[in-house]
Amino acid sequence: MAARNPRLDDVAAMAGVSAATVSRFINSPEVVAAATGARIRAAIEATGYIQNLAAGALASSRSRMIAALVPDIAQSIFNDTVEAMIDELASDGNSVMLALTGPDNHRLAREINMALARRVDAIILTGIVSDEGLRQRLRSAGVTVIETWGLPEDPIDVAVGFSHRAAGEEMARFLRQRGYRRPHLVVPRSTRSERRASGFITRWMHDGGPEPTRLDVNVPSHFGQGRLSYRALGDLAERPDVVVCGSDWIAQGLIVEAQAAGIRVPDQLAVTGFGNLRMAGDMRPTITSVDVDGARIAREVMRVLRSRAAGQEVETRIDVGFRVIARESA
Structure with a gap:
């Protein structure tokens, strides 16, 4: 037996x-x-x-399982945030179901349905749910839904993030103060990247600058896009004095390709990134970037979950802000 x-x-x-x-x-x-x-x-x-967690969940109506849905984890700007959230959630007695929705979110609906079928206590999103039917389903599901890395005007439930448009505007102000005059944007084809680019262009032109040139690239961002983006500068009528990249990965690739061509960064060409990944401070030159406090996002997510578990009211929009980290590349 x-x-x-x-x-x-x-x-x-x-x-x-x-x-x-x-x-x-x-x-x-x-x-x-x-x-x-x-x-x-x-x-x-x-x-x-x-x-027996299943029995405990039936008794308490809580599964202690949280679904974290991210577009991708390879070369992702979300990694630090996701790692911090998983650490915080696990230390609070939760299990985390991590699912990849794809760079274009083509698996988003499926993963949301799978999470709801498993009766998770909460769904944490880093991608954008644009389908109104899916948004309504999440609103009526009876679980906490936390949208991170953005700050929509009408959250599904709770949003913990920052304004991408404001981040673009702040980078425009920063570069103008540094004396740059001919920016070129490398913009990943995503909603949030487009918002940052729009904020940058609007602020730049409002302050009297010419309309920046731009190059759109596919998502997800990767090192090779930066190398190709540098080569594409040769097609422009006038060479820029600063390239504003939609991610640190693109900025890294562009800097490497520029240096291979004998261009001094930032003396002959300045470069900025976005996300303040760990390698941004390890490059030579180090990369000027926009920093988002992933650990704070994780702490705010935990605060929302604990407040909900205690039956307390929570804010629907929590702005964690951002900051431009000035380094050697610009």
Whole structure:
């Protein structure tokens, strides 16, 4: 006969406490005395007991599962934010279901449906849900939905992010103050990149500058796009003095290609990125970029989830802001 799985009663008997005390320790260890908790923890390890999360979810109406949906993770600007969120969620006793929706979000509806079918407590989005029918389904699903990395005027539920248009405007002001006069934009074909580009162009021309030239590239951003973008500068009527890239990956590739051609960055051509990825500070020259505090986004997400679990009201739009990090490339 196969040995049965250890049960809660087995842990309680070994620790010399009631089953209710073991349950309290598992769900809220801070409410159990330290010595008692140590005995229970030792008994769990000795018996090999594994909590029945499905049964707990039925009893509490909470699955303790969170779905995090991101377009991609290869060379993604979302990675630091997602890692921080998973760490925070796991430390709070949640399991995280990470799903990739694709650069163009072609799997978004499917992954949302899968998450809802698994009765997750919350869905965290980094991509944009543009389909109104899908937005309405999320609104009526009875789960917390948190849109991150953007700040829509009409969130599905809660938005934790920043204004991409304002980020573009701020980069325009920064470069004008630095004395640049002929910007060229490399814009990934995405809604948010387009908002940043629009903000940049509007601010730049409002302040008296000529309309910037631009090159649109496919998503997701990658190193090779930067190299190709540098070569495309030769097709312009007038060479720019600064290239504003839609991601740090594009900026990195452009800088490498420029240096290979004997161009000094930033003396002969300045370059900026977006996302402030770790490699932006490791490049030579280091890359001027727009920084978004991914760890703060994660903390705000956790604050929303904890407030909802406690039945408290939460803000629907939480602006975490951004900042331009001035480095050697511009």
